[in-house]
Amino acid sequence: xxxxxxxxxxxxxxxxxxxxxxxxxxxxxxxxxxxxxxxxxxxxxxxxxxxxxxxxxxxxxxxxxxxxxxxxxxxxxxxxxxxxxxxxxxxxxxxxxxxxxxxxxxxxxxxxxxxxxxxxxxxxxxxxxxxxxxxxxxxxxxxxxxxxxxxxxxxxxxxxxxxxxxxxxxxxxxxxxxxxxxxxxxxxxxxxxxxxxxxxxxxxxxxxxxxxxxxxxxxxxxxxxxxxxxxxxxxxxxxxxxxxxxxxxxxxxxxxxxxxxxxxxxxxxxxxxxxxxxxxxxxxxxxxxxxxxxxxxxxxxxxxxxxxxxxxxxxxxxxxxxxxxxxxxxxxxxxxxxxxxxxxxxxxxxxxxxxxxxxxxxxxxxxxxxxxxxxxxxxxxxxxx
Amino acid sequence: xxxxxxxxxxxxxxxxxxxxxxxxxxxxxxxxxxxxxxxxxxxxxxxxxxxxxxxxxxxxxxxxxxxxxxxxxxxxxxxxxxxxxxxxxxxxxxxxxxxxxxxxxxxxxxxxxxxxxxxxxxxxxxxxxxxxxxxxxxxxxxxxxxxxxxxxxxxxxxxxxxxxxxxxxxxxxxxxxxxxxxxxxxxxxxxxxxxxxxxxxxxxxxxxxxxxxxxxxxxxxxxxxxxxxxxxxxxxxxxxxxxxxxxxxxxxxxxxxxxxxxxxxxxxxxxxxxxxxxxxxxxxxxxxxxxxxxxxxxxxxxxxxxxxxxxxxxxxxxxxxxxxxxxxxxxxxxxxxxxxxxxxxxxxxxxxxxxxxxxxxxxxxxxxxxxxxxxxxxxxxxxxx
Numbered sequence: 066x067x068x069x070x071x072x073x074x075x076x077x078x079x080x081x082x083x084x085x086x087x088x089x090x091x092x093x094x095x096x097x098x099x100x101x102x103x104x105x106x107x108x109x110x111x112x113x114x115x116x117x118x119x120x121x122x123x124x125x126x127x128x129x130x131x132x133x134x135x136x137x138x139x140x141x142x143x144x145x146x147x148x149x150x151x152x153x154x155x156x157x158x159x160x161x162x163x164x165x166x167x168x169x170x171x172x173x174x175x176x177x178x179x180x181x182x183x184x185x186x187x188x189x190x191x192x193x194x195x196x197x198x199x200x201x202x203x204x205x206x207x208x209x210x211x212x213x214x215x216x217x218x219x220x221x222x223x224x225x226x227x228x229x230x231x232x233x234x235x236x237x238x239x240x241x242x243x244x245x246x247x248x249x250x251x252x253x254x255x256x257x258x259x260x261x262x263x264x265x266x267x268x269x270x271x272x273x274x275x276x277x278x279x280x281x282x283x284x285x286x287x288x289x290x291x292x293x294x295x296x297x298x299x300x301x302x303x304x305x306x307x308x309x310x311x312x313x314x315x316x317x318x319x320x321x322x323x324x325x326x327x328x329x330x331x332x333x334x335x336x337x338x339x340x341x342x343x344x345x346x347x348x349x350x351x352x353x354x355x356x357x358x359x360x361x362x363x364x365x366x367x368x369x370x371x372x373x374x375x376x377x378x379x380x381x382x383x384x385x386x387x388x389x390x391x392x393x394x395x396x397x398x399x400x401x402x403x404x405x406x407x408x409x410x411x412x413x414x415x416x417x418x419x420x421x422x423x424x425x426x427x428x429x430x431x432x433x434x435x436x437x438x439x440x441x442x443x444x445x446x447x448x449x450x
Numbered sequence: 451x452x453x454x455x456x457x458x459x460x461x462x463x464x465x466x467x468x469x470x471x472x473x474x475x476x477x478x479x480x481x482x483x484x485x486x487x488x489x490x491x492x493x494x495x496x497x498x499x500x501x502x503x504x505x506x507x508x509x510x511x512x513x514x515x516x517x518x519x520x521x522x523x524x525x526x527x528x529x530x531x532x533x534x535x536x537x538x539x540x541x542x543x544x545x546x547x548x549x550x551x552x553x554x555x556x557x558x559x560x561x562x563x564x565x566x567x568x569x570x571x572x573x574x575x576x577x578x579x580x581x582x583x584x585x586x587x588x589x590x591x592x593x594x595x596x597x598x599x600x601x602x603x604x605x606x607x608x609x610x611x612x613x614x615x616x617x618x619x620x621x622x623x624x625x626x627x628x629x630x631x632x633x634x635x636x637x638x639x640x641x642x643x644x645x646x647x648x649x650x651x652x653x654x655x656x657x658x659x660x661x662x663x664x665x666x667x668x669x670x671x672x673x674x675x676x677x678x679x680x681x682x683x684x685x686x687x688x689x690x691x692x693x694x695x696x697x698x699x700x701x702x703x704x705x706x707x708x709x710x711x712x713x714x715x716x717x718x719x720x721x722x723x724x725x726x727x728x729x730x731x732x733x734x735x736x737x738x739x740x741x742x743x744x745x746x747x748x749x750x751x752x753x754x755x756x757x758x759x760x761x762x763x764x765x766x767x768x769x770x771x772x773x774x775x776x777x778x779x780x781x782x783x784x785x786x787x788x789x790x791x792x793x794x795x796x797x798x799x800x801x802x803x804x805x806x807x808x809x810x811x812x813x814x815x816x817x818x819x820x821x822x823x824x825x826x827x828x829x830x831x832x833x834x835x
Contacts, residue, residue, distance in 0.1 A: 067626075067690035069466025074459065080707065081454025241452075275694050278671045282663030290659070305452035309660050309706060318703055321694060322465065 068271050068322040076210045076316075077236040080309065082301070084238050085200065088120045091236045095196045096154020098125045100147060102168055104132045104160040108202060111246050113159055117200070127151055132160065135217040135224060135337065135344070136167035138182045144171040145181065148195065156197035158234075162206025162258075165199045166214035169232040172197045185216045185227045194231035202243040204308040205255030205345070207262060207315025209237035217338065222424075224338040226330070239312065241304035249295060253402045254345035255311060256291045260284060261348040262314040266325035267370060268359075270434045273323050280319050281373045283310060288374075291402060328432030329355045332442055335425035342411045349404035350411070353396035354449045359435045360388050367391065408449050418446045453656050453707040461595045461701075462621040465694065467686065469623050470498075470585065473505045476621045480581045481539020483510045485532060487553055489517045489545040493587060496631050498544055502585070512536055517545065520602040520609060520722065520729070521552035523567045529556040530566065533580065541582035543619075547591025547643075550584045551599035554617040557582045570601045570612045579616040587628040589693040590640035590730070592647060592700025594622035602723070607809075609723040611715070624697065626689035634680055638787045639730035640696060641676045645669060646733040647699040651710035652755060653744075655819045658708050665704050666758045668695060673759075676787060713817030714740045717827055720810035727796045734789035735796070738781035739834045744820045745773050752776065793834050803831045 079087050092099065101117065108114040118126065129144050147153070148171070158168035173191035174181030183189040201209050208214065213228040247255070267280045290306045297303060313319065332355070333347035360367050364384045371377040371391020375398075379387050400406050408414070422442035431437045437445075464472050477484065486502065493499040503511065514529050532538070533556070543553035558576035559566030568574040586594050593599065598613040632640070652665045675691045682688060698704065717740070718732035745752050749769045756762040756776020760783075764772050785791050793799070807827035816822045822830075 067466070067687050067694070069469060071462065071464050071469075071472075073462035077456065077458035078706075079456050081452070084454060084456075087456075273691075273694075274671050274675070275668070275691055275698065278667030279664055279698075282667040283660070286659050286663045302452050306658075306660055309452070309658075313660065313664075321463075 066271050067273055070322040072317065072321060074210060074233065074316055074318075076233045078210060078239060078312065079236060080239045081305075082240060082242055084240050085116055085120055088117070088200070088238065089123065091198060092121070092124065092155050092157065095235070097123070098127070098152060098154045100127045100129060100144060100153045100156050102132060102144060102156060102158045102160075102164055102171070103128075103130050104134070104164050106130060107246075108159050111202070111243060113200065113202065113243055117157070117159060127153060132164045132167045133217070134163050135215075135341075136163045138170070138185065138216050138218050141167055141170040141174055141181045141216070145174050148175050153195070156195055158197060158199040159202065161201070161203030162208040165201070165208040165234065166206070166216065168197045168199065168234075169208070169212070169214040169229075170216055171195070173229050173231055182218060184229070185218075185225050187227065191229050191231050194229070196235050198236040198238070199234050200238045200240070200243070201308075203247055203251065203255055204244055204304070204311040205258040207259070207311055209234060209239065210312050210316035213315075215334065222338050224334045226334070239308055241301055241308045244304050244308060245299045249298065250403065252294055252298065253404050254343050256287065256307065256402065257345040257349045257399060257404050259307070259311040259314045260287055261329060261345070261352055263287075263319065264352065264370075265327050265330060266320045266323065268326040268366065268434055269320070269323040271323045272366070273321065276319055276321060276323050277369075283313060283319065284374045286310060288398065295402065324433050326432050326434040328435065328437050331428070331431045332421070332425045332445065335421045336413070338424055339417050339421055340411070340413055342413070346405050346411050349399040350406055350408055350449050351445065353392050353399075353406065354445050356392040356395070357389070357448065358441065358445050360385065360392065362435055364388055408446070415447070415450060418443055421446060451656050452658055455707040457702065457706060459595060459618065459701055459703075461618045463595060463624060463697065464621060465624045466690075467625060467627055469625050470501055470505055473502070473585070473623065474508065476583060477506070477509065477540050477542065480620070482508070483512070483537060483539045485512045485514060485529060485538045485541050487517060487529060487541060487543045487545075487549055487556070488515050489519070489549050491515060492631075493544050496587070496628060498585065498587065498628055502542070502544060512538060517549045517552045518602070519548050520600075520726075521548045523555070523570065523601050523603050525552055526555040526559055526566045526601070530559050533560050538580070541580055543582060543584040544587065546586070546588030547593040550586070550593040550619065551591070551601065553582045553584065553619075554593070554597070554599040554614075555601055556580070558614050558616055567603060569614070570603075570610050572612065576614050576616050579614070581620050583621040583623070584619050585623045585625070585628070586693070588632055588636065588640055589629055589689070589696040590643040592644070592696055594619060594624065595697050595701035598700075600719070607723055609719045611719070624693055626686055626693045629689050629693060630684045634683065635788065637679055637683065638789050639728050641672065641679075641692065641787060642730040642734045642784060642789050644692070644696040644699045645672055646714060646730070646737055648672075648704065649737065649755075650712050650715060651705045651708065653711040653751065653819055654705070654708040656708040657751070658706065661704055661706060661708050662754070662758075668698060668704065669759045671695060673783065680787065709818050711817050711819040713820065713822050716813070716816045717806070717810045717830065720806040721798070723809055724802050724806055725796070725798050727798070731790050731796050734784045735791055735793055735834050736830065738777050738784075738791065739830050741777045741780070742774070742833065743826065743830050745770065745777065747820055749773055793831070800832070800835060803828055806831060
């Protein structure tokens with residue numbers, strides 16, 4: 066069934082080798098005073114930091130480094146203070162999805178008198194935003210071409226997704242060369258993240274055949290190229306395929322008129338709010354177990370996924386067997402890349418399962434297609450041990 | 451190989467049943483005086499004309515009907531006169547791709563003192579545009595989400611494609627219900643148009659695997675649903691699949707970093723500049739013959755198309771045989787929908803072949819991947835008789 070939808074994505078993508086040459090021109094429409102936001106300093110190691118300064122000689126640059134892998138509201142608060150104090154015109158995020166996510170909250174938080182956490186908690190809806198752009202160094206979250214962001218509050222032990230129509234980057238520079246030096250484990254995290262976004266969107270209630278086809282082909286392309294990057298991390302074309310796929314994976318061109326399930330993301334946010342594991346580690350562990358859990362509820366959809374994405378040969382098998390084989394193939398595929406598939410591999414035991422299930426279900430609905438109760442989450446987490 | 455590219459598509463898509471309810475709000479940011487542009491009057495028959503007036507009670511509406519199926523520069527001139535005389539704020543196109551194409555030239559021609567034909571001939575590059583939006587009544591050209599347009603000049607016997615970064619619609623209302631009453635022959639034309647856009651983009655030199663996958667799956671979805679619309683022209687979901695596919699077919703999300711060939715379109719424009727046939731009729735006739743002509747030049751690419759799109763079973767066949775089978779399958783598929791596959795079917799004989807070949811090759815390059823000479827075009831047209 067095809068649902069109504071409204072789609073507009075104003076972000077300008079500058080993709081490819083050397084596209085940083087456009088940086089100064091892209092920013093110049095917005096002003097001369099820039100806040101450069103970055104993470105743990107990998108941009109200093111790979112030369113991007115110096116390149117930014119050399120491109121932006123005519124601008125006045127302020128800086129805030131140290132954005133966390135799970136970006137914190139406290140960092141956004143710090144940045145907003147710098148912006149206000151110095152009348153900054155433009156925010157430039159250089160880094161991975163975390164840095165871009167943090168930039169989004171800074172952007173809309175700048176013109177809000179209250180605490181930016183109110184925006185994350187949907188207590189205040191922004192009406193104005195500081196323009197921002199990014200230079201991406203990691204293929205993963207898709208944040209570079211969408212208005213969504215995930216922010217962590219350490220004090221309240223919450224990790225929450227939010228979005229605003231004002232939070233699209235003005236531009237995103239996607240140069241695959243910046244991803245050459247990303248460690249393999251983080252590269253794999255990015256691949257799992259990309260794939261899980263596509264899978265979340267695939268498990269929708271509408272079954273729009275146009276979107277089905279786009280997602281199936283996108284997943285198959287990622288799965289073909291992912292193992293190659295482990296052999297040749299400096300291969301431009303392979304890195305480019307993965308970077309482009311990550312962007313398409315969550316710029317909502319794969320969900321026209323559909324609403325994905327997103328329960329796995331909900332559960333994972335609860336896990337990584339309690340344990341400091343990488344988002345994608347949680348995803349590769351939970352998603353196959355979530356799929357096994359929903360299999361009896363929607364055998365035909367899982368079967369379609371198994372055949373069209375995981376290339377399961379359906380001959381002489383029941384629908385359930387086909388579905389199960391597809392899920393296990395996904396799990397062993399991720400395992401073959403080196404991603405964890407059990408909570409024990411990342412040091413998590415059963416101690417906090419109930420707590421995590423409570424956090425995950427502390428929202429109106431967990432799983433917009435296959436609604437999960439606290440008990441469901443406990444079962445999924447138990448089967449993930 | 452992945453090429454560099456810059457992508458930004460600012461058009462807002464409002465897709466689905468009843469989305470016209472947003473019309474007044476979408477226009478209100480731009481002003482109160484509107485020029486309503488439409489074609490041969492089908493919008494009066496299907497109720498859209500009355501619906502527009504009922505939605506826009508608070509606006510002052512001027513009108514220009516009669517936009518031709520191959521929209522003419524003379525019509526754009528007329529519209530620009532009305533706009534200037536009455537200080538129009540916003541242009542609303544209601545109709546198919548022709549009406550939208552015409553609106554684009556009117557939009558950028560409004561602020562140019564010279565003749566709008568200069569813009570089509572790339573003698574003047576617009577710097578300002580009257581904002582415009584559209585309500586689409588035909589799934590075909592993709593004009594509703596791109597900045598391109600094709601305009602005909604009857605005096606000079608020219609039909610030329612042009613584009614401008616300023617020529618994106620501000621919004622496009624895509625309600626599949628408006629396409630229910632499109633006659634089946636025109637519906638088939640729309641399907642051929644959609645598919646040929648995808649095929650033109652598929653035959654590129656870069657072979658970007660992400661784009662390959664997206665195009666292959668998009669083509670397969672269209673080919674699955676096209677025969678169904680002939681049985682059930684009032685089925686919402688089928689019409690919706692075709693409408694959405696037409697938009698995706700040419701909003702350039704299928705050509706990130708690739709440049710399609712577009713020779714078939716070049717040849718077709720020459721044919722329909724001389725003979726008044728529908729654009730899609732020319733395409734369904736020429737494209738398979740063009741494919742057969744380039745087959746020896748790029749056997750592996752045609753082979754990939756044959757296997758991945760046309761489902762040719764490659765076993766025990768040479769690459770050439772596989773490619774040829776795929777092309778002939780495409781041709782008989784179009785024939786099965788009722789589309790013409792020979793020039794004789796639309797009343798064209800060999801008389802003007804040389805003339806058409808001259809018009810088609812009167813440009814720097816015809817076919818950006820497989821460059822064609824005048825002699826090549828003559829051969830392709832001869833094999834299309």
